[in-house]
Amino acid sequence: MALVDVTKSCLDSIRQISEHIEGCTLYLDAGSTESFQFIGAFPVLLDLGVCSICSLENMCSLDVVVDWNSESDTVKKIVVITSRLLSDAHRYILRCLSTHQDIRRCTIFTSISEMAHSSYTDSPLGPDAFHEYESLLVQDYEELVKKSSKSIEPKDNNLQENLTFEDEGWSQLTSIAEDIPHLEASSSGRDLYDNTLIGCTEDVRKKLVVSVHHFPMILCPFSPRVFVLPSEGSIAEAYLSAEHEDSLSPGLPPLSTGLPSDGDDFPPGATLTAHFLYHLAAKMDLKMEIFSLGDLSKTVGKILMDMSSLYDVGRRKRSVGLLIIDRTLDLLTPCCHGDSLVDRMFSSLPRRERAASSTQMKGSQTQLKHGPSNLQRAPLDVQIPLQKILGEEDCELDHFRLLESIEAFLCAWDSSKSASEIVDLTNFRNEVNNEISLHSDIELFSGSFVSTENFRGTPYLEAILDRRTKDGAVLVKKWLQESLRRENVSVNVKTRPGFATKSDLQPMIKALAKSQPSLMKNKGIIQLAVAALVALDESHSARWDAFISAEKILSSCAGDTTQSLAAQIVELVNKSALMGSHGEKNGKMKPSQGVLSFQGALLLTVIGYILAGENFPTSGLDSPFSWQEEHLLKEAIVDAILENPSKAKLKFLHGLTEDLEANLNRMRSEETKEMSSDHLQIDDFDDDQWGSWGDEDADSNNNKEKVYGDMQLKLELRDRVDNLFRFLHKLSSLKRRNLPLRDGTFASESNFSGDPYTGKGLLYKLLTRVLGKYDVPGLEYHSSTVGRLFKSGFGRFGLGQAKPSLADQNVILIFVVGGINGLEVREAQEALSESGRPDIELIIGGTTFLTPDDMLDLLIGNSSYFGSLNL
Numbered sequence: 001m002a003l004v005d006v007t008k009s010c011l012d013s014i015r016q017i018s019e020h021i022e023g024c025t026l027y028l029d030a031g032s033t034e035s036f037q038f039i040g041a042f043p044v045l046l047d048l049g050v051c052s053i054c055s056l057e058n059m060c061s062l063d064v065v066v067d068w069n070s071e072s073d074t075v076k077k078i079v080v081i082t083s084r085l086l087s088d089a090h091r092y093i094l095r096c097l098s099t100h101q102d103i104r105r106c107t108i109f110t111s112i113s114e115m116a117h118s119s120y121t122d123s124p125l126g127p128d129a130f131h132e133y134e135s136l137l138v139q140d141y142e143e144l145v146k147k148s149s150k151s152i153e154p155k156d157n158n159l160q161e162n163l164t165f166e167d168e169g170w171s172q173l174t175s176i177a178e179d180i181p182h183l184e185a186s187s188s189g190r191d192l193y194d195n196t197l198i199g200c201t202e203d204v205r206k207k208l209v210v211s212v213h214h215f216p217m218i219l220c221p222f223s224p225r226v227f228v229l230p231s232e233g234s235i236a237e238a239y240l241s242a243e244h245e246d247s248l249s250p251g252l253p254p255l256s257t258g259l260p261s262d263g264d265d266f267p268p269g270a271t272l273t274a275h276f277l278y279h280l281a282a283k284m285d286l287k288m289e290i291f292s293l294g295d296l297s298k299t300v301g302k303i304l305m306d307m308s309s310l311y312d313v314g315r316r317k318r319s320v321g322l323l324i325i326d327r328t329l330d331l332l333t334p335c336c337h338g339d340s341l342v343d344r345m346f347s348s349l350p351r352r353e354r355a356a357s358s359t360q361m362k363g364s365q366t367q368l369k370h371g372p373s374n375l376q377r378a379p380l381d382v383q384i385p386l387q388k389i390l391g392e393e394d395c396e397l398d399h400f401r402l403l404e405s406i407e408a409f410l411c412a413w414d415s416s417k418s419a420s421e422i423v424d425l426t427n428f429r430n431e432v433n434n435e436i437s438l439h440s441d442i443e444l445f446s447g448s449f450v451s452t453e454n455f456r457g458t459p460y461l462e463a464i465l466d467r468r469t470k471d472g473a474v475l476v477k478k479w480l481q482e483s484l485r486r487e488n489v490s491v492n493v494k495t496r497p498g499f500a501t502k503s504d505l506q507p508m509i510k511a512l513a514k515s516q517p518s519l520m521k522n523k524g525i526i527q528l529a530v531a532a533l534v535a536l537d538e539s540h541s542a543r544w545d546a547f548i549s550a551e552k553i554l555s556s557c558a559g560d561t562t563q564s565l566a567a568q569i570v571e572l573v574n575k576s577a578l579m580g581s582h583g584e585k586n587g588k589m590k591p592s593q594g595v596l597s598f599q600g601a602l603l604l605t606v607i608g609y610i611l612a613g614e615n616f617p618t619s620g621l622d623s624p625f626s627w628q629e630e631h632l633l634k635e636a637i638v639d640a641i642l643e644n645p646s647k648a649k650l651k652f653l654h655g656l657t658e659d660l661e662a663n664l665n666r667m668r669s670e671e672t673k674e675m676s677s678d679h680l681q682i683d684d685f686d687d688d689q690w691g692s693w694g695d696e697d698a699d700s701n702n703n704k705e706k707v708y709g710d711m712q713l714k715l716e717l718r719d720r721v722d723n724l725f726r727f728l729h730k731l732s733s734l735k736r737r738n739l740p741l742r743d744g745t746f747a748s749e750s751n752f753s754g755d756p757y758t759g760k761g762l763l764y765k766l767l768t769r770v771l772g773k774y775d776v777p778g779l780e781y782h783s784s785t786v787g788r789l790f791k792s793g794f795g796r797f798g799l800g801q802a803k804p805s806l807a808d809q810n811v812i813l814i815f816v817v818g819g820i821n822g823l824e825v826r827e828a829q830e831a832l833s834e835s836g837r838p839d840i841e842l843i844i845g846g847t848t849f850l851t852p853d854d855m856l857d858l859l860i861g862n863s864s865y866f867g868s869l870n871l
Helices: 006-016 030-039 042-047 061-065 086-099 114-119 129-150 181-185 187-202 268-283 295-307 310-314 341-348 386-390 396-413 419-443 460-465 469-486 502-512 516-521 523-536 538-557 562-585 598-615 627-643 657-683 696-732 762-771 785-792 822-834 852-860
Strands: 025-028 052-055 077-082 105-110 209-214 220-223 226-228 286-293 318-326 780-782 811-817 841-846
Touching (some): 006 030, 006 042, 030 042, 030 077, 030 220, 042 052, 086 105, 086 129, 114 268, 129 209, 220 460, 268 286, 268 295, 286 811, 295 780, 341 460, 341 469, 341 538, 341 822, 386 523, 469 502, 469 523, 502 523, 516 523, 523 538, 538 562, 538 598, 562 598, 562 627, 598 627, 598 696, 627 657, 627 696, 657 696, 696 852, 762 811, 762 822, 822 841
Parallel strands (some): 025 052, 025 077, 226 841, 286 318
Antiparallel strands (some): 220 226, 286 780
């Protein structure tokens, strides 16, 4: 039987819609672009006959000319693939249609099913969502065309400056003039647009044919068996918990207290996740046996159970055990800096900027009346700085050729241009030259991960996901050496077997990328090697290693006493404050290598409180530390903020940072004045000292006002810090409040005892117990339709169906609601190999890919409920 392959299933789904996309102009939103990049779908799309692939949010008016040379007489069509709700994508689809005036057929594929659209809270679409949207889009398009036709005057070809359209339930459209600035550069461009628009208004009676379909396979696979959801898709951005006492962040499930939820109003994230998993299994022809661990996962399992039917269960499908897990059952693992090369890469490399659509959703229907707005997940598309490694001298010729091509294209745009206009084009070329020189490393020479770039049949990302940092780097070096041998390129580098350093990798990368054919042929391994090189660079690796060292110390102290643990946290906070203030005084914007920032110290404080709650649960009523120990912790954090307020940019300090910075600058200026005045007084000791006599009263009043202002500011800061520690108390109570963790079976114990099992995350421990067929506290099985029928009806006649075991399944799909990281993937593979069950196919998925910085943002940053909750 064929192995389960998520990437192959995604590519097969694209091929199944080939008749719709052949000969079309394809528009992808940010989430779909991110997904198709990971699965390597762009060559497949071009092979299937797609004319061009464009961005939906950042569409340009020049998109209409990409197929000018096409000899096909068929009706032009547009296909839109979106990972968002139709209500969110509507304004961009409509803007796209208004630009392509000669389009008569528009096909839309959305990753959100019709049932999910109707089930989504406050959705403007009903049960027949797709057909409703088809008619709404046609209606809005015709009205927009009529408005635009009325705005055109025969004597003036200038476009209307503020043409907008607004319909009930939809977001306001941007103006057409803003969307097509390039057409105003030439009279021919204006004539082209006007003639097209006039011709369209004459044929407005010809209805636009719109069809909407469901395309569920929009996900980001790191390997054939590891995937996450697109960062800018509706599923990943939908909130997972409403704001209440047991919630930590809209991006994390609530604490699993075991208490029934209030009403049947499920979070949108739970509904969309359930529908996604259901259609994912259907597309991969799998029959699910559903298990859940955690309150929100139980809700997702119930929705999945209600969606199942006799038809789905009765078909001859391959059985899969679906295990859904709440992220809040293990917050420690994604907060820590584990030994994983992939985690280091994602933490070291810059990310692509989010699409404009994500910042313009304030008026969208996705912002619910009783819930928070959508999350801002970090994009998965990392930017690999190829130019910095390959050198700027290698790309100057390419810059020149690109500018020559731009000038030639602009000259050919209108052959009737005069000599003066050609001079303008030359000036434009110089402007473009300056612009490209500033942004070349981002636009021209940046790379990203692609999971389907193979090396003799082995996907790169799949191979390094299971490796530690050292082993992964050695494997990358081996791939580079093999590629150099195939290209007959020799490199004079002395390398040590079993080690991979920056001095080893960089010469091999440059040699492999020296020629253009070699660069294109080996771009997959070159991009991965450059990513590894950045992660191993001292500026990033020193910081990561410093976190690892500090986390080991905290873990060791957690096995001793609360006093030693608190003292260690205080020392880390004081060091970050000292180095931060030292860097400010010396004009350094970045801390020294290996030195933790204040945000890093706060992340370690979070880790320390979670460890304290697991090891000292009864030390205090609210806090695991004593009053004296916590008082020292608070004072250390207050002093750290006062010493360097510009670096403490966190949500709980909003509205206070500017006052703190002004206070710090005033104090430093006063210190400078006092030093200078003391110096003058020493030099002029014998001079007349009566000049300032009588001003003591005025000085004392000013000093009193300053002291009063300083006290008010410090009191406000202490209140904010007190709120922070109340939130830390909630984190320390995870073991006590999360029902599956109360007996200590899955608590993330510190590894001070030397037992390798105690230092592992939840996925490792859970798989070890499941595959060993031990009882798992809190694990709930959701019966299928047939199972419920046997249990309720035929069970009385002795025909009952035995409860299946997850270990009996040959395919296990684990989905973590809230996100996963690379360390967990490696530990899960270790648990599978240690179980002695090589026949099991393990698939791991999650809402998003988490780094420690992401966790800091979810817990106490802008994506947290902390700061808006009265804790």
